[in-house]
Amino acid sequence: MASKSIRIRAKAEGASTEVKALISHEMETGLRVDKKTGEKVPAHFIKEVVCEHNGKTILTAEWSVAISKNPYLSFKFTGGKAGDDVKISWVDNKDDRDSETAKIS
Amino acid sequence: MSIKRRTFLQGTMAGSVIGVAASAGLLSPRTVLAAWPQAAFDSENVAGAMKGLFSSETAADGDITIKAPDIAENGAVVPITVTSGIKGIETMALIVEKNPRPLAASFDMSPTTEGYVSTRVKMGKTSKLIAVVKAGGKLYSASKEVKVTIGGCGG
Incomplete structure (x- = not known):
């Protein structure tokens, strides 16, 4: 599996922690036509992204093909502090998956 | 006992067949991710999406702010940030x-998650x-109107 598909930056400011994540993924819509073959490129997109803070799920994102290629996701939560783990995992419609853990700074 | 064991085996067999079909892209992987709201994502109109996701088509105005460009030059990448003060x-x-x-x-949120999400969508x-x-x-x-000069749906 393609590792390092996820880049995470998590920063605590007071009680609030902002997490920014960038995922490398084609996010193919299934509507695009391959100019060489004239056939539609099958859909290939991330369906679900799970974000955890110290093992507790804080955000579950369900996505469609309408999320842009190489998706960017940012969210905030309270209760995080420097050194805590933030884990992000994704699974796509072909059941490929990846996950990455970062420390809050 | 043996009947139960038989049923169990058949169950797992059927499950693995579905799994194979799903990974081959024949079945929609609803079986893989129970939480993914298939009907809502398949809907071709807003009402259907609302109904599939929330079992309701109507929503009141609330403390929600959408930050997105007024004009998006490239519909394939439209940055959008939603903030809400709703508890x-x-x-x-x-x-x-x-x-x-x-x-x-x-986005399903936990009680400690703040009313803030930022991502990029195709229009x-x-x-x-x-x-x-x-x-x-x-x-x-x-809601917020965004003008798109070049579409982002692969057309």
Whole structure:
């Protein structure tokens, strides 16, 4: 599996922690036509992204093909502090998956 | 006992067949991710997406702010940020009204997650962006019109 598909930056400011994540993924819509073959490129997109803070799920994102290629996701939560783990995992419609853990700074 | 064991075996067999079919792209992987709201994402209109996701088509105005460009030069990458001061948000959904399938994303939040999500979406053409927030069993929404000069749905 393609590792390092996820880049995470998590920063605590007071009680609030902002997490920014960038995922490398084609996010193919299934509507695009391959100019060489004239056939539609099958859909290939991330369906679900799970974000955890110290093992507790804080955000579950369900996505469609309408999320842009190489998706960017940012969210905030309270209760995080420097050194805590933030884990992000994704699974796509072909059941490929990846996950990455970062420390809050 | 042996009957139960038989049923169990058949169950697992059927399960693995579905798994293979799903990975081959024959079946929609509803079986893989129980939480993914298939009907809502398949819907071709906003009402259907709302109904599939929240079992309701109507939402009240609420404390929701959508930050997105007024004019998006490239519909394939439209940055959008939704903030909301509503307490106890359970779900936040992003809908692009004129996309072939309007529901773009749905975010399930925990009690410690703040009312803030930022991402980038594709927009086929000029359309309203709708953010729907579910909190305490009630629905709230806000919308913003974004003009798209080049579509982002592969056309």
